[in-house]
Amino acid sequence: MRAAQIAQYAADLPRATAFYTDLFGAPPVASFDPPGLVFFDLGGQRLLLEEGAPSALHYYLVDDIDATVARLRAAGAAITGEPHVIFAHVDDTLGPAGTQEIQAFVRDSEGNLVGLVEQRRLP
Template identity: 40%
Template structure:
């Protein structure tokens, strides 16, 4: 059997339309630590996973990203905090599945650039 080539996700690129507006959202609303920025990109750290915001180099890359699921402990409290900071949720936190004694809760929101994001929390019941 061949050895596994891919080890882990090290960076996720998120296309943005307005870099300054996106930096404000990711810094002030999501409270992610900014590692560094250039005139076309900004890099954040999420517990070892790098989030790269970038102005698309070509039109073919100018679209919203895949859904990012941010793991949180207390989804109700995090939703309340993000709402207070101006995040736009598409609905309330809700159970999406239950396996044995664990419920998986999710809440979806958009960033300043129209990219869909989600909070996810696994709750013991």
């Protein structure tokens, strides 16, 4: 079993679409207006933006968390948690063994909290 879709609150669909297009580096794959739905493809899992959805905390793997945070900060996003080590992966249970789990948190354009994750090789 795998997750098919995450729904995320978006009061202003064009503004939220611009934020996630910047974050993912790719435009949405589908939009339906009405009723006001925007979909992004995340490797087979969908992110749905819509006004009627509740706020959800979701985490995205990024290649370079420091560069991603810097880019989002420059674009005006509120960084609520700077990149920091959460734990080291000693085995492959939650990520590649021999890496550190580094996380940061940012508010999207709609005020939702978004987690960023990098699994960085141990020094």
